[in-house]
Amino acid sequence: MSGQIIPNLSVDCVVFGFDSKDLNVLLVERTLTDKQNHSIIFSDYTLTGNHVQEGENPDDAAIRILNDLTGLHDIYLEQFHTFGRTDRLLKGKDQLWIHSLGLNIADHVITIGYYSLIDCTSVEITNHLSRNVKWFPVNDLPELAFDHVEILLKALERLQLKLKQEPIGFELLSxxxxxxxxxxxxxxxxxxxxxxxxxxxxxxxxxxxxxxxxxxxxxxxxxxxxxxxxxxxxxxxxxxxxxxxx
Amino acid sequence: MSGQIIPNLSVDCVVFGFDSKDLNVLLVERTLTDKQNHSIIFSDYTLTGNHVQEGENPDDAAIRILNDLTGLHDIYLEQFHTFGRTDRLLKGKDQLWIHSLGLNIADHVITIGYYSLIDCTSVEITNHLSRNVKWFPVNDLPELAFDHVEILLKALERLQLKLKQEPIGFELLSxxxxxxxxxxxxxxxxxxxxxxxxxxxxxxxxxxxxxxxxxxxxxxxxxxxxxxxxxxxxxxxxxxxxxxxx
DNA sequence: GTACTTATTGTATATAATACAATTTATGTC
DNA sequence: GACATAAATTGTATTATATACAATAAGTAC
Structure with missing residues (x-):
């Protein structure tokens, strides 16, 4: 079931929720600690994403990630853009983070962006692999890792466009x-x-x-x-x- | 300049043109011949695409392909969807074709789809690497390789959507x-x-x-x-x- | 019953979408 | 030069949609 990952291909999900007031997005805390003295080197947030596995459809990878995170099936999901700039993981903090993981990750990772709409009253977000997962209003975001600001803004733009064309908003409501x-x-x-x-x-x-x-x-x-x-x-x-x- | 290709990542360009009557798309003939007796095993068409190279931005790969094909710079180009189903290259003809090339191509190739709009009165399409390149009306397409029908239809859908939002049609006119x-x-x-x-x-x-x-x-x-x-x-x-x- | 809070409703006006056909201006021909 | 041909160009009436704007209704809390 959990096969080898494809080192240069990931998916990132921009998970939108609505709390009767703000449009929110689910983010995962990323804290790098010094292994010697356990001090925090930096702490910021990422979108929910992961590598695609060998033999796995990217859409299924996104579904897998969402299911891991929320326990929900049949979540509204839409691919919106693919981000593949060669420099997208090269910022200092991102390189420190990647090296600290010691995983098989390529220098040049292409990520396929999906956004999903969930009724957040129906889910209690469970912390994921002991990492802190939280909702943030899209108008008040914390510092984001990698190119995730760009990904999030593009997702929002596409959500706005889609909302003007199809009645997808109800996915966010009870x-x-x-x-x-x-x-x-x-x-x-x-x-x-x-x-x-x-x-x-x-x-x-x-x-x-x-x-x-x-x-x-x-x-x-x-x-x-x-x-x-x-x-x-x-x-x-x-x-x-x-x-x-x- | 021409580096190693990334075996599991390609871009495909749906090149649209307009001839005062029909919306057309550029397709490349794909003919597999028997090396012994030179008979044609099959012949069909593909979109214009290629693998992304190591260290190359996918957008630049698409620009490179379009420039190779048309000699034009500053072509209107828009990424519209990424196609990554694990079975997208597994049809019989496609497997025969891939193996005949003897290239370093992964079993599971993800392709990023772009569409571009060109004023076809300003270009004489030069045949490309001795392969036959031709315009076809989108309403009268020949048999297409791989999942290129799906890619083309998605491109058309996104072009229609975009045309209702922005004045991009003029890219197709003189x-x-x-x-x-x-x-x-x-x-x-x-x-x-x-x-x-x-x-x-x-x-x-x-x-x-x-x-x-x-x-x-x-x-x-x-x-x-x-x-x-x-x-x-x-x-x-x-x-x-x-x-x-x- | 009174205060409070949000839900609910209507009308007039401006703007945009649709339906529909006659006239104009060039070229080519006799 | 008169005429046929072919596409370009134009206007008006009607309908539908978008906008601007404020008073009343129906519950709860005290």
Whole structure:
């Protein structure tokens, strides 16, 4: 099952989550300690990634990583870009880190970037191989290793684009959600604000966002109506768009 | 300059061109002949691709391939997807072909897909390493090697998407062009038709499509006005679009 | 019952998309 | 020079979508 790794090929997953307010991303702490005196040489964060194994499809490598991390199956996953610059692992800290691992890693590693969308209310992120895994708002990131800032920004850009084309945002919400949650989600991802009346008008045109006979409970204000997303209805009612943009 | 190749990493370029009627793609003939009796074992087509070299950025590998093929510099180039399924080179013909080359190629080759847009009136495609290189309409393709059908379709899909977001179509036209040419181009790429009045209304909103004091010559009908595209004006007048699609 | 908090709703206006056909201007021919 | 030919060019009415804007409703907490 756990075969040899391919030394020059990895995948990195930009795992997005939404907490009713911010768009967040899962990051893994990377701390290099001095083996003699156990002092910390540096500490920063990486995306969740790993090498592809011999005989493994890259998509499956990404699925494997996500499953290791979250225990979830059927996570929304999309390849968005491949990063292969020859200098992408050559910064000082990164070289120290790679050498400290003593692994079979090539000088020139190509990494295939995926982003995934998860409903973070459904997962308790378990620390992974005794490394610290945490959510960070995309607007308030810690220092990142390698070229992971570039990867993350590209993932975000592609997520924004995709969100304008397909109703993928619901992957980030619980099965039942309120329209205000949807609005906050779109606002967080697209980094803008919408008028609630106009936003709801748009949602009401989406036949695949279906109201339930159910309301929020345990809130100290007017409880909102709950909705579900039906991919089925979406597939049957989606329209083609031939327009082009000025 | 020409170093060792990386055995498990290649790039493939889907080179699009437009001939005033069809969207075309450049393909390279692949003919396997029997070394004994020189009979043809099979003949089909591949995309233009090659292995990445040690120490070479994948983007530069794609640029190198395009330059070898066309002699052009500054070709519009965009990475669109990476194809890494373990079975992508395992079909019978493909295995015969790979073994006949006797090269250092891994069983599992990951290829990074790029598409490029060229003005085919400005290039005479030179046959490449004595292999036959030809334009084919994307609607009438010959048999393709490896997973190149999948790669080509994905490239086309991404080209369509990009065309709806940015004015990249002009890369496929000569410096000076007519509005009818632009319309035919959009129609060919998006596989639809537009009403000329409505289409021109949209174009007239694009301040970066600039009329010249010049008309078509040597045509046996009313000569059309010529236009140029200004990337400069585009960059200065582009708008942000926050809408999302039903 | 009163304060508080968020959910929910409608209308007028501006902008963009669509549907649809007659006229213009060059070339080539007689 | 008149005429046929072929593509280029243009306008208006209608519909659909996007935007701007604020008052009321329905729960909980006290």
């Amino acid at each position: 099965e039942k959600f309120t329209l205000t949650q949807v609005q906050r989600l779109y606002e967080a991802i697209l980094d803008t604000t919408f008028d609630p009346r106009n936003f709801r008008k748009k949602i009401s045109m989406m036949k695949y966002v279906i109201p339930l006979d159910e309301k929020q409970t345990a809130v100290r204000h007017k409880p909102a109506q709950l909705y579900i997303f039906s991919r089925d209805v979406y597939e049957r009612t989606r329209k083609e768009h031939y327009g082009f943009i000025i | 410096e000076k062009f007519t509005l009818t040419q632009v319309q035919r181009l959009y129609e060919a790429i998006l596989d639809t038709t537009f009403d000329p009045r409505n289409f021109r209304k949209k174009i007239s909103m694009m301040k970066y499509v600039i009329p010249l004091d010049e008309k078509q010559t040597a045509v046996r009908h009313k000569p059309a006005q010529l236009y140029i595209f200004s990337r400069d004006v585009y960059e200065r007048t582009r708008k942000e679009h926050y809408g999302f699609i039903i």
